Amino acid sequence: MYRFTQDCLIGVEEIDREHKELFRIVNDVEELLGNDYKGDKYDDIVKLLRELQKYSEYHFQHEEEYMKKIGHPELELQKRQHREFAVKMSELDAIIDNRQEHELLDELMQYLVTWLFRHIIGSDMMIGKMPPLKEWEEKEEYTYTAQYSTGITFIDDEHKELFRIIGEVHRAIIHDYVHDKYDEIVRLLEELKNYTKFHFGDEEEYMTAIKYEGLEAQKKAHDAFITRLEEMDLEYVDDNQQKTLEELLEFLVGWLVNHILYMDKKIGK
Incomplete structure (x- = not known):
């Protein structure tokens, strides 16, 4: 159900x-x-x-x-x-x-x-939680800050790594001198998929160990995130490279920030 x-x-x-x-x-x-x-x-x-x-x-x-x-x-x-x-x-x-x-x-x-x-x-x-890309850039929300700390060292360290990858997505956006960014986009997507699978696995293992009551909701959110990355249309990506990077950055920052603030921080309480 x-x-x-x-x-x-x-x-x-x-x-x-x-x-x-x-x-x-x-x-x-x-x-x-x-x-x-x-x-x-x-x-x-x-x-x-x-x-x-x-x-x-x-x-x-x-x-x-x-x-x-x-x-x-x-x-x-x-x-x-x-x-x-x-x-x-x-x-x-x-x-x-x-x-x-x-x-x-x-x-x-x-x-x-x-x-x-x-x-x-x-x-x-x-929906309603993602300001336009320019606002993200002005606030530099794609960097890890103390507000995202869960108090669980290994989870915080892995979140920092996710923000580092997000920073790479941002740098790919602003590097206008690179005309064809397809290979870089595919590389970033693979890195994101691989690292988030690793991170979510770690997180879920920890929640299982402490018998965290929100485990099932977390698993479903994690699965949805991975599916979102896996279902990206590479043909669309190739035809809309800059737009794809901007959409990816908005999604990553919006999802990760809200997931950490409203779900992951509860784990450490």
Whole structure:
């Protein structure tokens, strides 16, 4: 079951309310998938997916309108992600035409459920929390400061390393004399993926050892972050190198700062 916890709240009442409704639909889907006592689930599955399709369209429109209103820097990225979901959702019609495709229907439903959860935790959490890139640069928020200390030495040291990598992303942005930055972007993405996997593993091992009650929420947030990096479209990256770096910096700083301040600092208390 996907629990809508305090860690899922983004602080925008309307969007939080819609996310709760999406979680309700998602959990209805999960419950149906796990119900071994129900025979033919086909009609119920289709009904739930239609509900998910309709409500997600309604929600995405609201979300994008709000992001445009506040000048959120990841609006275009969110639009692309929403379109990807809608394209996947469109596969439903073809499957419905063939009632024998139960396995494909189950696979589609599982994909949509997982995507929605990761999207909320990995992307939507940043709505309203990410000033434009120029403001980040003016404040130099991509550097580690004492405010991010958790009081746990090895976690703080690993956070410092993450901020160092973020600093490299920033330097790649301001190096205008480098025309083709594709190789550097790919290198940075690989370094980020490898180090965050290492760091998250360390962090989760420690939380397991101390029986930290927020472990599951942390794991889900970590998984969503890694998925966000792994799903970056390299073709888009190659065609939009400078924009990719700016989007990456905004995402990294926004996600890491909020994750440390609102989740990781609780570990040391």
